Amino acid sequence: MIIASMIVRTDPEKVNDVLLELQKLPNVTTHGVYKESNIIILVEAESDDKLKDLGRYINSEFDGVYGTYPTFVSADEDIEVESVN
Amino acid sequence: MSLSRRDFLRASALTAAATTLGVGTVFNSKMFAATGIDKDQFMQDSQGVMWHKSVCRLCGVGCGVMLGVKDGKPFGIRGDKDNTVNAGLLCVKGFYLNKMITAKNRLMYPMIRKNGKLTRATWDEALDFVAKKFTEIKEKYGPDALAFYGSGQAETEETYVANKLFKGHIGTNNVEGNPRLCMASAVGGYISTFGADEPVGTYDDIEKCDMFLLVGSNTAEAHPVVYDRIVARKKQNPNVKVVIIDPRKTPTNKIADLHLQVIPGYDLAIMNAMAKLIIDNGYADEQFIKDSVNFSDGTNPITYEDYKKFLEKFTPEYAAKQCGVKAEDIVKAAKLFGETPRVMTMWCMGVNQRVAGVFLNNLIHNLHLLTGKIGKDGCDSFSLTGQPNACGGVREGGGLSHLLPGHRVVANEKHRKEIAEIWNVPAENIKPAPGKHTVAMFEALGTGDIKGIFILCTSPAQSLPNLNKYLKGMEDAFMVVAESFHPTETSQIADVVLPAAFWGEKEGVYGCTERRSQHMAKALQPAGESRWDAFILVDIAKRMGYGKNFEHFTTAEAIWNEYLKTTKGTDMDLTGATYARLKKVRGLRWPVPSEDHPGTGHRFTEGDPYFPKDKAAGKRMYFYTKSDGKAVIFARPDKGPEEQTSPEYPIALTTGRILEQWHTMSMTGQVPELVRAAPRPYVEINPEDAKALGISTRDKVRMVTKRGSLIVEAKVIDRPRKGTIFVPWHWPESLTNILTIDAVDPGSKEPEYKVAACRLEKA
Numbered sequence: 004m005i006i007a008s009m010i011v012r013t014d015p016e017k018v019n020d021v022l023l024e025l026q027k028l029p030n031v032t033t034h035g036v037y038k039e040s041n042i043i044i045l046v047e048a049e050s051d052d053k054l055k056d057l058g059r060y061i062n063s064e065f066d067g068v069y070g071t072y073p074t075f076v077s078a079d080e081d082i083e084v085e086s087v088n
Numbered sequence: 089m090s091l092s093r094r095d096f097l098r099a100s101a102l103t104a105a106a107t108t109l110g111v112g113t114v115f116n117s118k119m120f121a122a123t124g125i126d127k128d129q130f131m132q133d134s135q136g137v138m139w140h141k142s143v144c145r146l147c148g149v150g151c152g153v154m155l156g157v158k159d160g161k162p163f164g165i166r167g168d169k170d171n172t173v174n175a176g177l178l179c180v181k182g183f184y185l186n187k188m189i190t191a192k193n194r195l196m197y198p199m200i201r202k203n204g205k206l207t208r209a210t211w212d213e214a215l216d217f218v219a220k221k222f223t224e225i226k227e228k229y230g231p232d233a234l235a236f237y238g239s240g241q242a243e244t245e246e247t248y249v250a251n252k253l254f255k256g257h258i259g260t261n262n263v264e265g266n267p268r269l270c271m272a273s274a275v276g277g278y279i280s281t282f283g284a285d286e287p288v289g290t291y292d293d294i295e296k297c298d299m300f301l302l303v304g305s306n307t308a309e310a311h312p313v314v315y316d317r318i319v320a321r322k323k324q325n326p327n328v329k330v331v332i333i334d335p336r337k338t339p340t341n342k343i344a345d346l347h348l349q350v351i352p353g354y355d356l357a358i359m360n361a362m363a364k365l366i367i368d369n370g371y372a373d374e375q376f377i378k379d380s381v382n383f384s385d386g387t388n389p390i391t392y393e394d395y396k397k398f399l400e401k402f403t404p405e406y407a408a409k410q411c412g413v414k415a416e417d418i419v420k421a422a423k424l425f426g427e428t429p430r431v432m433t434m435w436c437m438g439v440n441q442r443v444a445g446v447f448l449n450n451l452i453h454n455l456h457l458l459t460g461k462i463g464k465d466g467c468d469s470f471s472l473t474g475q476p477n478a479c480g481g482v483r484e485g486g487g488l489s490h491l492l493p494g495h496r497v498v499a500n501e502k503h504r505k506e507i508a509e510i511w512n513v514p515a516e517n518i519k520p521a522p523g524k525h526t527v528a529m530f531e532a533l534g535t536g537d538i539k540g541i542f543i544l545c546t547s548p549a550q551s552l553p554n555l556n557k558y559l560k561g562m563e564d565a566f567m568v569v570a571e572s573f574h575p576t577e578t579s580q581i582a583d584v585v586l587p588a589a590f591w592g593e594k595e596g597v598y599g600c601t602e603r604r605s606q607h608m609a610k611a612l613q614p615a616g617e618s619r620w621d622a623f624i625l626v627d628i629a630k631r632m633g634y635g636k637n638f639e640h641f642t643t644a645e646a647i648w649n650e651y652l653k654t655t656k657g658t659d660m661d662l663t664g665a666t667y668a669r670l671k672k673v674r675g676l677r678w679p680v681p682s683e684d685h686p687g688t689g690h691r692f693t694e695g696d697p698y699f700p701k702d703k704a705a706g707k708r709m710y711f712y713t714k715s716d717g718k719a720v721i722f723a724r725p726d727k728g729p730e731e732q733t734s735p736e737y738p739i740a741l742t743t744g745r746i747l748e749q750w751h752t753m754s755m756t757g758q759v760p761e762l763v764r765a766a767p768r769p770y771v772e773i774n775p776e777d778a779k780a781l782g783i784s785t786r787d788k789v790r791m792v793t794k795r796g797s798l799i800v801e802a803k804v805i806d807r808p809r810k811g812t813i814f815v816p817w818h819w820p821e822s823l824t825n826i827l828t829i830d831a832v833d834p835g836s837k838e839p840e841y842k843v844a845a846c847r848l849e850k851a
Contacts, residue, residue: 004094004097006094006097006098006101007101008101008102008104008105009105010105010108010109010177012316012319014342015323034102034105037106037109037111038109038111039323040323041109043102043105043106043109045098045101045102047098056748056761056764056765058180058747058748058765059747059748059765059766062339062747063339068342069308069316069319069342069343070308070312070315070316070319070339071180072108072177072178072179072180072312072316073178073180073183074101074104074105074107074108074166074167074178074183075100075101075104075105075164075166076101076164076183076184076761077097077100077101077164
């Protein structure tokens with residue numbers, strides 16, 4: 004299970020268009036527009052391979068997006084590296 | 089109501105985003121309402137994680153990062169919202185730092201090559217072997233048969249110890265670092281123009297700037313958080329302009345008002361043309377020039393009138409023809425530069441990684457000196473640094489073959505004496521002649537002039553230009569590699585591989601682009617049997633018989649404190665940047681000469697603790713690192729690339745980076761989320777070139793230069809200009825540097841990664 008959040012920074016004049024496009028993406032829910040041009044999105048998927056690379060996809064395919072910045076990611080994984088004291 | 093793990097993670101995710109944006113407290117009820125979470129439940133579940141203040145391991149921006157640790161293991165990463173560099177924002181690479189700590193390719197134990205195979209060894213066995221071999225080589229062939237090659241990703245303490253060992257004790261100046269490959273031209277430009285390295289201003293100028301000139305920088309992908317600050321500035325004031333000079337359209341173009349898409353390697357003419365237009369149209373600050381500027385042709389002083397004469401040939405029409413852009417766009421760029429009150433120019437590898445790199449750096453500084461747009465709010469010629477500690481460790485710490493700590497040079501007798509005293513060695517130990525620069529160093533491995541080398545935190549067997557030329561030398565020499573990850577292209581051909589503690593597992597200092605030194609906490613125990621690089625070097629020093637001057641290095645702070653002594657009274661004074669202070673604050677910008685000094689914004693002007701008011705006698709700026717207080721405007725010719733295109737090699741090849749990967753992928757290549765973004769090597773091809781060659785996206789194509797050939801996947805995209813291709817260099821399975829040229833800038837010795845002549849064909 005993967006849960007992640009991201010800030011999508013947009014051109015203020017295109018924020019609503021971007022919001023609508025984001026809402027069409029599978030595995031993505033939007034959680035509002037803040038400070039005129041910042042959209043918070045939540046990404047959920049059962050596994051890594053169910054997710055495309057959203058950051059690059061949103062950056063390159065969406066008109067009006069200036070950048071995407073991850074703010075949280077979590078997955079149920081065991082930590083394999085042992086440390087020695 | 090019980091809290092499911094899924095709900096907890098959703099709440100954590102949303103509050104992390106909200107906190108980064110500063111739109112509410114961590115326990116914003118609206119956020120929780122969106123997830124259906126009881127905030128009191130959330131408070132209980134979020135305990136048990138210790139967050140440690142640190143700095144991102146990756147690019148030169150210097151973003152503040154908090155590393156979360158729970159039960160002795162990395163829990164997660166978040167941006168440090170109290171750090172003014174990034175205010176909590178992180179790019180996608182920095183965000184996955186915790187996954188790099190626990191990557192499957194972490195090197196856990198020492199290895200020695202026996203019968204052609206790397207086999208596990210104990211630390212004693214490995215270090216005894218290294219010390220014995222190094223001593224034998226030194227005694228039989230002399231100290232210059234040994235070398236150290238370090239990194240702009242090593243901590244300042246690590247580079248300091250290496251420098252002290254090799255230059256001060258072993259007695260060789262063959263001490264280099266990979267910033268030779270990325271920042272040396274910027275160093276050369278700053279020193280020749282201003283008398284001292286590193287920017288005059290800071291990031292604070294971004295929020296006061298009215299025009300950004302970005303030259304050879306894909307800021308959106310290479311320095312994303314700086315790009316974000318430019319975006320924010322433009323949003324704050326829509327009149328802010330962004331002008332780009334670059335052969336390639338990049339994601340940075342989203343905010344560009346003007347793009348001069350130049351032929352790779354031919355942009356110097358534009359700078360000279362802009363200078364001419366600035367003067368001809370009355371944009372020059374004549375008083376500032378009179379007060380604070382000298383002129384030079386590179387060899388001799390010249391007059392302002394001589395300089396104007398030199399510029400006569402650089403009409404917009406001439407420059408346009410040389411560079412492949414429109415003359416009117418050059419005029420527009422110059423007009424904007426001249427008329428806009430506050431201008432910052434930022435640049436990166438597109439300027440530095442050129443045989444004319446120092447010249448181009450000088451020409452950028454020229455524009456700011458002509459107009460006086462330097463040393464005041466919103467104005468600077470501000471070089472963007474590639475690596476997180478190229479400034480702090482290597483440039484300031486003296487980790488290049490001609491340098492000593494504290495912005496000193498080996499060629500200066502007084503400098504050698506000052507450092508020798510601090511190192512507690514006879515001054516004669518430090519040789520006056522510079523050692524071999526990086527390309528020459530690895531060439532010497534091939535000829536056998538250098539027989540033993542210690543490589544720390546870098547992978548030259550992937551990053552050197554004209555790579556095939558240097559691989560055998562690395563295989564033949566006695567090569568010791570200290571690394572956190574294995575295999576890399578370099579560790580897999582080493583004779584001894586030593587596991588080094590990684591970020592988060594060691595304490596130390598990084599110095600970023602804006603002269604800010606920042607402390608990084610040790611939050612975890614080193615993985616496996618790995619050790620801190622500085623202690624590895626101290627151990628080797630002891631085993632080579634130099635223990636007396638290293639035995640007090642029992643902590644990172646002890647090393648830092650000795651290093652601080654080398655900076656006292658210099659232009660980069662860090663005396664006030666004690667560990668006690670650095671642990672509390674989000675870094676300090678030098679010069680910071682005392683513990684009550686807040687650090688310095690603009691250098692060489694009021695507010696700089698070393699600004700000599702008496703000598704300045706009313707002038708706004710006094711460049712006290714020049715003997716007469718004046719910076720230099722250079723009349724530099726519009727030198728083109730070393731290797732021009734030809735009928736046989738008609739395409740200009742340029743190399744670079746993508747957002748999601750860092751350098752040789754030893755770290756970022758272990759993070760599936762990052763690999764997914766660009767899973768395979770590729771080459772960007774202009775659609776017109778692709779059509780002419782019958783190439784479509786995903787076709788296999790062969791790139792051929794005089795040095796080698798490589799087959800990768802094509803990406804047909806309107807980014808590189810016609811006649812140019814762009815290749816990211818990250819993938820070890822597709823070594824881009826087989827193709828690049830190892831011609832170097834004669835001043836900086838930095839190779840020209842950015843231009844080579846190439847042939848492209850369908851494979």
